[in-house]
Amino acid sequence: MHKRKTQVEDIDRTVYDIRDRVDPSYQVGQGLTAKIVNEISAAKNDPEWMRLFRLKSLQVYNRLQLPGWGPPLDGLNMDEIVTYIRPNTGMKAKWNEVPDDIKNTFERLGIPEAERKSLAGVGAQYDSEVVYHNVREEVSRQGVVYTDMESAIRDPEYGPMVRKHFMKLVPPEDHKFAALHGAVWSGGSFVYVPPGVNVEIPLQSYFRLNAPGAGQFEHTLILVSEGASLHFIEGCSAPKYNVANLHAGCVELFVGKNARLRYSTIENWSKNMYNLNTKRAVVEEGGTIEWVSGSFGSHVSYLYPMSILKGEGSRMEFTGITFAGKGQSLDTGAKVVHAAPHTYSSINTKSISKDGGRCTYRSAVNILPNAYGCKSSVSCESLMLDDRSRSDTIPVMDIRNDDVDVGHEAKIGRISDDAIFYLMSRGISEEDAKAMIVTGFAEPIAKELPVEYAVEMNNLIKLEMEGSIG
Amino acid sequence: MNLTLAKVNSLPVPTWFRLGINDTQLSETIPEVHPYEGEYLSAERPENVEISFDPFPAPDLSTGMGDGARNFTEDNRTCGVTVRVPDGVKAGKPVFLTFHLDETNPSVLDVNTVIAGEGSEVTVVMSYESRSDFFGFHGGLTRLYAEKNAVIRLIQVQMLGDGCLHYDDVGAQCGENGEVSVIQAELGGKNAAAGLKAVLKGRKSRLNLDTIYFGDRGRSIDINYVAQHVGSASRSEIHASGALLDESRKTFRGTIDFLKGAKRAVGHESEYSLLFSPKVVNRSAPLILCAEEDVEGQHAASAGKIDSNRLFYLMSRGLSELEARKLLIEAQFRPVTDRIPDPALRSAVSDYVKVRLEAIEPVSE
Numbered sequence: 001m002h003k004r005k006t007q008v009e010d011i012d013r014t015v016y017d018i019r020d021r022v023d024p025s026y027q028v029g030q031g032l033t034a035k036i037v038n039e040i041s042a043a044k045n046d047p048e049w050m051r052l053f054r055l056k057s058l059q060v061y062n063r064l065q066l067p068g069w070g071p072p073l074d075g076l077n078m079d080e081i082v083t084y085i086r087p088n089t090g091m092k093a094k095w096n097e098v099p100d101d102i103k104n105t106f107e108r109l110g111i112p113e114a115e116r117k118s119l120a121g122v123g124a125q126y127d128s129e130v131v132y133h134n135v136r137e138e139v140s141r142q143g144v145v146y147t148d149m150e151s152a153i154r155d156p157e158y159g160p161m162v163r164k165h166f167m168k169l170v171p172p173e174d175h176k177f178a179a180l181h182g183a184v185w186s187g188g189s190f191v192y193v194p195p196g197v198n199v200e201i202p203l204q205s206y207f208r209l210n211a212p213g214a215g216q217f218e219h220t221l222i223l224v225s226e227g228a229s230l231h232f233i234e235g236c237s238a239p240k241y242n243v244a245n246l247h248a249g250c251v252e253l254f255v256g257k258n259a260r261l262r263y264s265t266i267e268n269w270s271k272n273m274y275n276l277n278t279k280r281a282v283v284e285e286g287g288t289i290e291w292v293s294g295s296f297g298s299h300v301s302y303l304y305p306m307s308i309l310k311g312e313g314s315r316m317e318f319t320g321i322t323f324a325g326k327g328q329s330l331d332t333g334a335k336v337v338h339a340a341p342h343t344y345s346s347i348n349t350k351s352i353s354k355d356g357g358r359c360t361y362r363s364a365v366n367i368l369p370n371a372y373g374c375k376s377s378v379s380c381e382s383l384m385l386d387d388r389s390r391s392d393t394i395p396v397m398d399i400r401n402d403d404v405d406v407g408h409e410a411k412i413g414r415i416s417d418d419a420i421f422y423l424m425s426r427g428i429s430e431e432d433a434k435a436m437i438v439t440g441f442a443e444p445i446a447k448e449l450p451v452e453y454a455v456e457m458n459n460l461i462k463l464e465m466e467g468s469i470g
Numbered sequence: 471m472n473l474t475l476a477k478v479n480s481l482p483v484p485t486w487f488r489l490g491i492n493d494t495q496l497s498e499t500i501p502e503v504h505p506y507e508g509e510y511l512s513a514e515r516p517e518n519v520e521i522s523f524d525p526f527p528a529p530d531l532s533t534g535m536g537d538g539a540r541n542f543t544e545d546n547r548t549c550g551v552t553v554r555v556p557d558g559v560k561a562g563k564p565v566f567l568t569f570h571l572d573e574t575n576p577s578v579l580d581v582n583t584v585i586a587g588e589g590s591e592v593t594v595v596m597s598y599e600s601r602s603d604f605f606g607f608h609g610g611l612t613r614l615y616a617e618k619n620a621v622i623r624l625i626q627v628q629m630l631g632d633g634c635l636h637y638d639d640v641g642a643q644c645g646e647n648g649e650v651s652v653i654q655a656e657l658g659g660k661n662a663a664a665g666l667k668a669v670l671k672g673r674k675s676r677l678n679l680d681t682i683y684f685g686d687r688g689r690s691i692d693i694n695y696v697a698q699h700v701g702s703a704s705r706s707e708i709h710a711s712g713a714l715l716d717e718s719r720k721t722f723r724g725t726i727d728f729l730k731g732a733k734r735a736v737g738h739e740s741e742y743s744l745l746f747s748p749k750v751v752n753r754s755a756p757l758i759l760c761a762e763e764d765v766e767g768q769h770a771a772s773a774g775k776i777d778s779n780r781l782f783y784l785m786s787r788g789l790s791e792l793e794a795r796k797l798l799i800e801a802q803f804r805p806v807t808d809r810i811p812d813p814a815l816r817s818a819v820s821d822y823v824k825v826r827l828e829a830i831e832p833v834s835e
Contacts, residue, residue, distance in 0.1 A: 069484040069492075364489055369748065384763040387730060392759045394485050397771065399752040402714075402745035405774040412728075412760045412767040 057182025152190035188218035253281035285311030324357030479694035500607035501576035506549035512566035526583035533641035534665025571606035586620035605633035616648035646672030670704035685718025
């Protein structure tokens with residue numbers, strides 16, 4: 001009997017793909033030169049230390065090679081990328097002051113509504129600049145600082161704090177796109193949570209890239225002090241163009257002693273995007289970093305949030321899902337360094353590939369010599385929905401002492417016949433059984449995503465069962 | 471002479487360079503190479519099996535350690551055999567090859583080929599031995615061709631002295647319903663490397679690979695196994711376990727590679743490392759590469775201390791902690807060593823491990 005293939009719908013991108021008229025107030029030329037870097041620095045009125053930092057980063061960029069592993073980057077030509085585009089507005093603290101066309105874009109994406117319903121503060125970046133920033137008064141009264149990076153750098157109180165931490169966790173020498181970020185970064189968020197403060201409802205930044213052939217290089221710096229806690233959410237999208245766009249953001253998270261930070265992201269860029277983002281956290285004694293990551297969009301992604309468990313008893317949990325469809329190569333995973341005793345890490349990922357999409361799970365677990373009494377658990381599962389797609393797992397474990405407990409499990413394949421048989425033996429039809437299994441595959445990850453992303457997530461993993469898989 | 475082999479034991483797809491796991495380099499000064507003097511092929515041989523000392527003009531068959539190591543071994547061959555098993559012949563006895571490294575044969579480069587005709591079966595046992603204080607070099611290249619419904623069993627036991635550089639490089643190819651079963655015991659040497667690549671070409675072809683390793687003192691062990699599934703319903707089982715003590719280092723790379731068209735193929739891989747010293751370095755990269763939906767691929771790896779409950783159980787029976795640990799190490803190797811068909815070699819392996827365990831006592835305590 002001819003098997004009808006299961007239909008797993010592509011993401012409905014209608015809302016993301018609406019393009020605004022490109023009407024910047026200022027932009028630099030294509031490519032990457034010292035002149036352009038100086039132009040960006042001048043346009044942003046950088047302090048001198050930042051201008052010099054940018055130029056040094058440019059030197060590093062020119063020195064470093066492209067990565068010799070991972071998906072090809074042939075379609076990315078830096079000579080054609082515009083690294084700074086200032087929208088035709090300044091930063092506003094009220095939605096009604098944001099120009100209509102930009103405001104409408106964020107309205108369509110549901111950002112103002114989410115802010116009203118469930119967020120303590122929102123920052124919205126459009127191309128290279130933050131156009132809206134607001135934080136609830138009661139959160140401000142707790143001493144929480146949530147602002148754009150440019151304001152933070154120039155702030156007399158927080159400027160020194162930014163300078164102390166900026167690209168210290170992800171130095172420009174780390175890799176070519178970290179260096180690129182250091183040279184041309186703009187926009188992004190600065191968050192400071194004072195000691196002992198629990199921010200009960202999440203903060204959210206949303207990044208929208210509108211211009212074709214542009215890059216977005218926002219920088220996120222979050223400092224969660226001792227005993228404090230925060231949930232921070234990032235979302236991002238862009239309309240699809242037939243030229244390459246580039247996202248090379250950088251996220252640096254500092255989690256203090258006994259502090260907790262949950263960092264949730266849905267990376268849902270358009271399918272012409274090269275998403276080469278770098279995210280890193282350092283966690284002090286007794287602190288916890290939780291990553292929740294959904295990777296759906298982009299043409300190519302390199303995305304591996306890294307956690308450095310620096311303090312004794314610190315913890316990391318990573319939960320991620322990746323969905324690659326036609327024309328996509330999503331290389332995702334996580335890295336963790338156990339640099340202190342009695343640290344704990346858990347990585348749990350799932351991926352689905354279809355229509356020729358390619359998912360790669362890549363990870364590294366490093367346990368350093370002094371990090372005794374550590375535990376690490378890694379689990380990754382991949383589901384392939386057709387034989388035009390590809391799914392690879394490339395994990396590495398590097399253990400340098402004997403007082404550890406490290407476990408790793410991975411599975412790739414199709415839906416288990418045994419599981420279908422089990423469900424059918426309970427009276428469920430074969431088709432329903434298969435539908436349950438595919439839906440259930442993603443569910444453990446989906447339930448970890450923030451509520452305000454539920455609709456988006458549902459669209460992304462909408463599985464319409466209409467026959468059998470395989 | 472100087473030996474430098476770069477890009478050895480390469481992962482089929484690279485990952486972050488800074489992890490230093492994509493490949494390794496063998497660089498050593500080795501004793502001069504000249505033809506092996508003496509017997510290494512046992513006088514007791516199976517009937518109806520053709521064994522010659524002529525090298526087999528090998529068609530292109532890639533091996534686990536890569537082109538550099540393979541070419542070097544072939545170019546500097548000092549000894550080795552070609553074993554041909556005619557169609558339908560099931561060899562009753564194993565072919566035994568024993569290579570001694572000593573002052574007469576300080577560098578041994580053996581190139582061996584096993585061709586098992588349709589429906590045939592053969593077992594080949596290779597052992598590499600030297601005095602414990604001997605400085606020498608061994609490089610081995612073994613090619614296995616299991617034709618339709620044929621079975622080749624290869625057992626390689628390396629018990630070289632602490633000064634030796636050693637590598638075992640294997641390439642295998644299986645026809646329809648053909649099977650290659652390999653046991654590797656990497657127990658000695660100063661620096662030891664092993665690589666195996668099996669191409670499961672035929673429908674229902676199979677690879678069974680069991681390896682044990684034992685690292686102590688400053689020993690370094692580097693392993694790379696690749697099971698490439700081409701044929702439908704092909705099956706690979708790769709299982710490694712070992713113990714690391716003192717300042718030893720081990721790198722394990724294991725790849726299950728499902729090519730498009732390998733429908734209903736199954737690949738399982740596991741690695742279990744027992745760690746006994748705060749100075750060990752234990753690295754693992756278990757990969758699954760998959761271009762075919764209708765497959766089942768699984769890998770699992772774990773590393774850590776001996777389970778405290780098991781230790782407690784043995785100590786409650788009157789064993790000291792050290793005795794209990796030794797017993798558990800031996801027990802870990804036992805399922806693999808028990809499958810060595812020659813009682814004398816099996817016993818030699820057991821004694822070799824015991825001696826090593828005794829020797830580490832003053833170091834670990």
